[in-house]
Every structure is written in structure tokens, then in C-alpha cells.
Amino acid sequence: MKIDDAAAHLEALGNPTRLKIYRALIRAGGAGLAVGRLQEKLKIAPSTLSHHIKALVVVGLVTQVRDATTLICHANYEVMRELVGFLVAECCTESAETKDTKTAA
Amino acid sequence: MKIDDAAAHLEALGNPTRLKIYRALIRAGGAGLAVGRLQEKLKIAPSTLSHHIKALVVVGLVTQVRDATTLICHANYEVMRELVGFLVAECCTESAETKDTKTAA
DNA sequence: TCTATATTTCGATAATTCTAGAAATATAGT
């Protein structure tokens, strides 16, 4: 992961509303959560919610699958693992140097 | 760590310039790096750099120690570890639930 | 096709952030 990508992911998560959305999706597990369910939980305007979800989708932290009129959102664990991997490798220890930051699969 | 604190830390790191500042400080190790050295490395206006450093200091990710006319910046590993701990505990696995997210020391 | 539900897009405003030049401040040497 390149540093600008990492910054983009961090920025996406660096908003209280978006972090709460993401955490709710994590807690929902593999079943995911419909946009409407998120809206009930977070109690923000649908348009505002849609705006924030899109920010998470654009960087790949969240994916969406349609089920009839409902859109189910899923947290993308793999992308989060890559981000955490980057932080641990590049930003946590003194030994951090320019190396490939790949996920330890 | 509370979710709003985590969001604040993520927001601080969620800017390419600030993430580069932070990474440079990590790479500098325990000796830290003077503001002026950061300015040479990143080649941005001093006032802009100061602005970004402050954003990192405010959330505790960076600390500063004065050495005569020079200000040495240090990455605060502990705060980063807490943040990563939060992400791993709350945002990485399906088992994430409402628990205390303390650093595993 | 008409209706209902779910969600997004549009449009507009308020608020925040980024950027950087100029001036101010801090520290120390002469």
C-alpha cells in the first residue's frame, strides 16, 4: 500500500459518522446491514448517510450488494487489514523503513 | 479509546502531508526530527508545515521538545499503538463488540 | 401502469480545511 492510499483510507475513517458506519458494519458481520438499518441506527438524514457511505465505498472499505430495493452494505475486512498492516509496518516502530507493505495474508 | 477519539486520530493521519510528517518522525527514531529538517524533506511552506504539525500534536500523535531555537518533534508510539489496538479490536473482525479497547501494553 | 419502498442525486448553505506570505515571537550568540 502506498502512502497516499493509506492517507485516503485514513481520511475516510477519520470522521465520527463514517467510523460509526464502518463499525456498525463490522458488528453486523457477514450478513451486512441495509442502508435503511444504518439510517435507523445512526439517525441522520438519508442523503447525508448516502454521502458518507459513498466515501467509504470509493476507497474500498465498504462494498454494496443490492437485494431488490434494498442495498446491503458490507465492511471489506481485507482492505482494513491492509491498512492496519501499513500502519504497523510503516508507522509503529523505529525499524519502519521503506519496504513493501503487503498483507501477511 | 472512544470512537470519537479514534476518529480524531484517524482524521489527523488522514492527510497525505501529515501522514508523511508522521512517517518521517517514525523513521527518525528516538532522536526525533527538527521542524526545519521536516521542512527540508517535505518542501512545504513553514507556516503550512507548522499548521499540520499542530494537528498531530493536538491529538497526541506527536510531541515536541525545544532545543534552543530548534523544536524537535517525536512520534508518540504509544498513541499510535492505542489507535491500532482500537482498529484491530473494533474494526477488523466479526467478533468486534462493545468491549474496552485497552492497549495490550 | 400505478403505487410503494429504498436509496441516491441535486442544489444550496454553512462550516472547515488547506495553503502560504507577512509579521510576530522565542532563543541565544555578539
Place this chain on the structure above:
DNA sequence: ACTATATTTCTAGAATTATCGAAATATAGA
């Protein structure tokens, strides 16, 4: 006190982001 170096604060403009109501779109059932 004067000078030099290092850094911050002030100020301001441009750009981006957050918010939300209203309208538009997507899907499916009657």
C-alpha cells in the same frame, strides 16, 4: 541592545466537506 536562526501566529483566499430537503431513480408488487 542588536543580529541571526527557528518557528509560530495572523490573515486571507481557494478548495473541500458536511448537512439536509426536495426531487429523481431503482426495484418490485398489485
